[in-house]
Structures are given as C-alpha cells and as structure tokens.
Amino acid sequence: MIRASVVGASGYVGQELIRLLIAHPEVEIVHVTSTSKVGEQFDDMYGNYRDIFVKPFVEQDLEKIAEDSDVIFLALPHGVASHLVTEELIKKVKVIDMGADYRLGDVEEYENWYKTRHESPQLIKKSIYGLCEIKKSRIKEYDLIANPGCYTTCSILTLAPVMGNEAFDSDSIVIDAKSGVSGAGRGLNLGTHYTECNESIKAYSVAAHRHTPEIEEQLSQIGGKGIRLLFTPHLAPMNRGILATCYIRLNEDMEENEIRELYNNYYRESGFVRILKEGILPETKWVKGSNYCDIGLKLDKRTNTLVAIGAIDNLVKGAAGQGIQNMNIIFGLDEGTGLIHVPIFPA
Structure with a gap:
C-alpha cells in the first residue's frame, strides 16, 4: 500500500x-x-x-x-x-x-x-x-x-494539439475562461459570499491573472517557440467547474474534421481526455466530480478561427x-x- x-x-x-x-x-x-x-x-x-x-x-x-x-x-x-x-x-x-x-x-x-x-x-x-x-x-x-493549476490544466489541454503546427497562428491566442466559486478556496472573502456572486458573472484579474505565465510557459515548450496570449478569467455562479473557450487563427485553410483528427491522434493514449463529436460542445455539468477533460471544436470558416472549448472539474x-x-x-x-x-x- x-x-x-x-x-x-x-x-x-x-x-x-x-x-x-x-x-x-x-x-x-x-x-x-x-x-x-x-x-x-x-x-x-x-x-x-x-x-x-x-x-x-x-x-x-x-x-x-x-x-x-x-x-x-x-x-x-x-x-x-x-x-x-x-x-x-x-x-x-x-x-x-x-x-x-x-x-x-x-x-x-x-x-x-x-x-x-x-x-x-x-x-x-x-x-x-x-x-x-x-x-x-x-x-x-x-x-x-x-x-x-485548474485554469492552466483546462487551457493547456485544450490548445496543446495545435501548438507547433504551422497551420495555426500561435501569436493570436485568446483564452476566455470561467471558474466555479470553489476555485477561490474555502477562506472568507467578500467577493465569494453568496449574495455577492450568485446571479452574477464577472471578469477579474484582467491582464494580470497569475495563471497566465504558467499557460504561456507550458504552451511555449509544447510549441517550441515563445508564446504570449490573452487570458481573461471569470467567476461564474456555480460551485465547481472550469470552462475555457480558446481562440486561435489559422494560417491556411483546413476542415474541421481534419482538426478533430489532430486532437484524436494527440490524445489517443490519454484516457481522461474526451474529444467530443461534431456538433457537441463541453459543459461543466458533464465532467463534475470526475477527472475527465472534455474538449469540443468548432471552426469558424468566416474568420478562419478555431474555437476550442475545454471543460474540467476544477477540484x-x-x-x-x-x-x-x-x-x-x-x-x-x-x-x-x-x-x-x-x-x-x-x-
């Protein structure tokens, strides 16, 4: 034992x-x-x-x-x-x-x-x-x-398969992420009191969140080049969960099914990462209490931007x-x- x-x-x-x-x-x-x-x-x-x-x-x-x-x-x-x-x-x-x-x-x-x-x-x-x-x-x-960290785990896993791939512009990354209130810990804080955060959602630590350098450092190692990105966290009125919506532009034309294949190949031996089928996007309720990371993909052909969305239980x-x-x-x-x-x- x-x-x-x-x-x-x-x-x-x-x-x-x-x-x-x-x-x-x-x-x-x-x-x-x-x-x-x-x-x-x-x-x-x-x-x-x-x-x-x-x-x-x-x-x-x-x-x-x-x-x-x-x-x-x-x-x-x-x-x-x-x-x-x-x-x-x-x-x-x-x-x-x-x-x-x-x-x-x-x-x-x-x-x-x-x-x-x-x-x-x-x-x-x-x-x-x-x-x-x-x-x-x-x-x-x-x-x-x-x-x-929780934001970093979700963000890095959601973007890792396309880092280092020249078809994707790693200088264009934007991450919009939401966290449940338990991410702030159990200590008393006015901002996490029930009446302060219930029925409300807010951005915080804008352009200054401590998980930013962690995400950048790890994605830089995966991609083999220095990466700077925009990361904005939000406090959502739920107990637990992380949802990270990540945007990255493409340098060339690709089809969504090709990108999904990249993800499936990258995580083919990772039992806790679930790449969702076309038309299905992650929700925190489907990973709550588990060690799974769900990732969904949508290619916006109009702007040639990949929208990759990840969901995990933050705890x-x-x-x-x-x-x-x-x-x-x-x-x-x-x-x-x-x-x-x-x-x-x-x-």
Missing part, C-alpha cells in the same frame, strides 16, 4: 484529495494536517465523512510526517510550500505540491506574479510540471511534482484528481487507478 499524507487537508482541495484517496485501492491515508484544527476530527469539519474517515488533524511537521509516508500532498496556499520543502525531504518522500511554488521555471517571474519571495529556488530545477497527458513519460523520474482534474494521477504514475500504477468515476449528474 502507498502511505499518503495530506498537508492542508481542511481546504477544498485537501478534502477532495481525501475523498478520492479513501476509494483508492492501493492507498492508506496516514496523516492529515491543518494549522488551525490540530486535534479535531476530520469528520467533525466535513460531515459527509462521518463514520467514514475519522482521523484527527495533526501538526504540520513535514519531517515527522515523512518518516511513515511514501507521498505527501501539499494542499497549501502559494508561498508556503517553498518554505517547507527541502532537498532532505524529497530524498525521503515523494512530494506533490498542489500550489504554485514550483510551477514556473523562472524564480524571478514567480516572485513578480505572486508578490512573494521563493525560499527554495534551487528545487525548481529538481521538480517537474505534472500535467500528466503532456509529461507522463518523465514524471516518474522526479521526487517533487508541481501539480498544475478534480484541476487539482486533487490530477495529483493522484501523478501519484499513480510515480508509483508505477495505471494512471487511472482510483480515478475512474462517472461524472456526477445532476449535482
């Missing part, structure tokens, strides 16, 4: 990790932590776990936790993991960081976008960006995994599910182990 611990288990991503790990046939959860809930029972905080998962929260001592863990999931705010992760720690235990601290290759860019000092920049080169469908062949070589494929997918790859399991769940509907 893989002995797993979840650091920061009291947040939405942490509890989603617990939900999925409980059902994983090869995992035993040994520790869960919360800096503010030490000694309290997990199922007292989340009633859906009553009599199912009753462990108490323990202190956030990573060195101690590593002694009897094979993998530690860090479900912490950005800027925290870089203070906690050390070279000694990743020699003892696999670390999957759900936050942003090791996602960007350039520490100066990280500090510029996240407005905080990175305390372990030497570990960035010893980590890998764990977008499983793109980096699967290399993930097992690393002890420190930077689990991608599963956009966070906890992808973290477990990374764990499965690291430990030589089928990457779908413990993750083959039919999306929940209605919910």
Whole structure:
C-alpha cells in the first residue's frame, strides 16, 4: 500500500484529495494536517465523512510526517510550500505540491506574479510540471511534482494539439475562461459570499491573472517557440467547474474534421481526455466530480478561427484528481487507478 499524507487537508482541495484517496485501492491515508484544527476530527469539519474517515488533524511537521509516508500532498496556499520543502525531504518522500511554488521555471517571474519571495529556488530545477497527458513519460523520474493549476490544466489541454503546427497562428491566442466559486478556496472573502456572486458573472484579474505565465510557459515548450496570449478569467455562479473557450487563427485553410483528427491522434493514449463529436460542445455539468477533460471544436470558416472549448472539474482534474494521477504514475500504477468515476449528474 502507498502511505499518503495530506498537508492542508481542511481546504477544498485537501478534502477532495481525501475523498478520492479513501476509494483508492492501493492507498492508506496516514496523516492529515491543518494549522488551525490540530486535534479535531476530520469528520467533525466535513460531515459527509462521518463514520467514514475519522482521523484527527495533526501538526504540520513535514519531517515527522515523512518518516511513515511514501507521498505527501501539499494542499497549501502559494508561498508556503517553498518554505517547507527541502532537498532532505524529497530524498525521503515523494512530494506533490498542489500550489504554485514550483510551477514556473523562472524564480524571478514567480516572485513578480505572486508578490512573494521563493525560499527554495534551487528545487525548481529538481521538480517537474505534472500535467500528466503532456509529461507522463518523465514524471516518474522526479521526487517533487508541481501539480498544475485548474485554469492552466483546462487551457493547456485544450490548445496543446495545435501548438507547433504551422497551420495555426500561435501569436493570436485568446483564452476566455470561467471558474466555479470553489476555485477561490474555502477562506472568507467578500467577493465569494453568496449574495455577492450568485446571479452574477464577472471578469477579474484582467491582464494580470497569475495563471497566465504558467499557460504561456507550458504552451511555449509544447510549441517550441515563445508564446504570449490573452487570458481573461471569470467567476461564474456555480460551485465547481472550469470552462475555457480558446481562440486561435489559422494560417491556411483546413476542415474541421481534419482538426478533430489532430486532437484524436494527440490524445489517443490519454484516457481522461474526451474529444467530443461534431456538433457537441463541453459543459461543466458533464465532467463534475470526475477527472475527465472534455474538449469540443468548432471552426469558424468566416474568420478562419478555431474555437476550442475545454471543460474540467476544477477540484478534480484541476487539482486533487490530477495529483493522484501523478501519484499513480510515480508509483508505477495505471494512471487511472482510483480515478475512474462517472461524472456526477445532476449535482
């Protein structure tokens, strides 16, 4: 059995990790932590776990936790993991960081976008960006995994098959994305109060969202050239889900069925990516509670622009599910182990 611990288990991503790990046939959860809930029972905080998962929260001592863990999931705010992760720690235990601290290759860019000092920049080169469908062949070589963000997972997967293809103008990319409110985390914030966000939709962090450099860096690596794009996120009045509508112009004439074939070939060995049939477009309700990414395509012949639309559950494929997918790859399991769940509907 893989002995797993979840650091920061009291947040939405942490509890989603617990939900999925409980059902994983090869995992035993040994520790869960919360800096503010030490000694309290997990199922007292989340009633859906009553009599199912009753462990108490323990202190956030990573060195101690590593002694009897094979993998530690860090479900912490950005800027925290870089203070906690050390070279000694990743020699003892696999670390999957759900936050942003090791996602960007350039520490100066990280500090510029996240407005905080990175305390372990030497570990960035010893980590890998764990977008499983793109980096699967290399993930097992690393002890420190930077689990991608939710907007980035959806956007990158939706655009990856056409990056590097000269038929597409990579300088023309525009991404219009929507997120459910759980993407903002469980902490109190006026903007995510029910009466503030219900029956409303708004753009935020326009031309300044922290996932922008992450998307650009990964698409640049896939395409083999530097990419700059427009990314605009929106808060939608729903609990969970990401919908990313991506626009990219074509340099030459193509048919929609040719583009769909490109996508099908690119993801032919990726069981969690579903390329939808002609005339069907993604909806967040069809991926909710699952590790699937649905991608739909429409070619606007009038403007010669591909409209590629992706949908994921931000807490599963956009966070906890992808973290477990990374764990499965690291430990030589089928990457779908413990993750083959039919999306929940209605919910």
